[in-house]
Amino acid sequence: MTHKLVTPLFLIFFFIFSTLYHAVLSDDQSNKTEEASPPPPSPFDFLKNLLGSQKGQNVKGVKELKEYLKRFGYLNHDQSSSNYLNTNNNNEGGGGDDDFDEQTESAIRKFQQNYNLTVTGSVDSKTVSKMMMPRCGVPDKMNGNNAGFHLDYxxxxxxxxxxxxxxxxxxxxxxxxxxxxxxxxxxxxxxxxxxxxxxxxxxxxxxxxxxxxxxxxxxxxxxxxxxxxxxxxxxxxxxxxxxxxxxxxxxxxxxxxxxxxxxxxxxxxxxxxxxxxxxxxxxxxxxxxxxxxxxxxxxxxxxxxxxxxxxxx
Ligand SMILES: [Zn+2]
Ligand SMILES: [Zn+2]
Incomplete structure (x- = not known):
């Protein structure tokens, strides 16, 4: 008798367990798919093309890089107004061409210093990763080299x-x-x-x-x-x-x-x-x-x- 009862009970438990297991597994897999799915296109995608570029080169996208550096306070930025956002119609780019010149290198160095990255002056992978993240439109303000300190307000x-x-x-x-x-x-x-x-x-x-x-x-x-x-x-x-x-x-x-x-x-x-x-x-x-x-x-x-x-x- 006991033996006859155990088998159906075992089957019921097995069924419940396997259903739950697959539910958890498929949920887990869908999360992984979501996490692994590529991020949607971004206006900062041009930076991917610049990975490894450095002073002296002419690479398509350096013009946009200069505009980026200017816009966020690292290249020829006019910080004379107290709010730092553009107050006039001068929306010209930083240099207008794709030449990775000395000013561009210096601006990249400033950016790397401000974000506590290794200061190389070239567009390395850590710099690209940081620059590609979504960000606030207010330009950054540099205060000496405070990067990495506990307080930096x-x-x-x-x-x-x-x-x-x-x-x-x-x-x-x-x-x-x-x-x-x-x-x-x-x-x-x-x-x-x-x-x-x-x-x-x-x-x-x-x-x-x-x-x-x-x-x-x-x-x-x-x-x-x-x-x-x-x-x-x-x-x-x-x-x-x-x-x-x-x-x-x-x-x-x-x-x-x-x-x-x-x-x-x-x-x-x-x-x-x-x-x-x-x-x-x-x-x-x-x-x-x-x-x-x-x-x-x-x-x-x-x-x-x-x-x-x-x-x-
Ligand atoms: Zn902000
Ligand atoms: Zn606005």
Missing amino acids: KFYDGNPKWPPSKSTLTYGFLNGTPRQGVYAIRKSLQDSASVSHFTFKYTEDYANADLKFSFQKRYHKDNNPFDGPGGVYAHAWAPPIGAVHFDSEERWTLGKFPHSIDLYTISLHEIGHALGLQHSTVQAAVMYPYVGAGEVKNLQDDDIEGIRALYTL
Whole structure:
């Protein structure tokens, strides 16, 4: 009797186990396929073609490389305006040709120094990998050689900030702002308020809000056009302008998803600019300008110490 009962029970267990096992396995395989799938095309893809290039060469794509280095603060960049984004119609490239000249090499060296990479002056694989990551459109500011230090928060030249009398800032959304954008921005504002003296108050009067949030596409009348999916994901202006633009063509999400950008993380970053913080080279910091695929961050010591130092809290 016992023997006759054991066999069907065994079969039932075997069936359940194998079904579960295959369910787990196939789930695992689909995740692997997702992770292994190539990233979607990016405006920074031209950099792949430049791997190994160095001074003295003429390689197709060096023109775009010079434009990249100029745009992000490493080559002939005009940092005279306090917000560092383009304020005039001069969107000319860095050199206009594909010659990898001395200035280009020097700009690559600056970039490598700022990101704590081996300073070679050539377009090596680590430099290409860093440069190809999606990033903020605000140019970087170099502060000597602080790369790799625990704290590296920075301010804009002249330390523009909201006046002490203005600890309540109003914020508004341009009509048509996606719902998940509103949610992520509100959460970021709450978390920024919790580490500073600021309170943020919603206003329907978008045009007169201190902080103006909008999703924009390609050319949008501020001389800093967005570039479609990948590449630059957002940009913002320092006080007292306080405008924050997100590239509406990015794959925005809330949370960690492959090949997507977390709206909360980027909102925190851009609000940092709108309060007066510049880019940090501390990789864990919210104010680090590059974002890894599916990366989600919360405010770090570097960000919090930065805002407290700027407003002497
Ligand atoms: Zn930024
Ligand atoms: Zn813009």
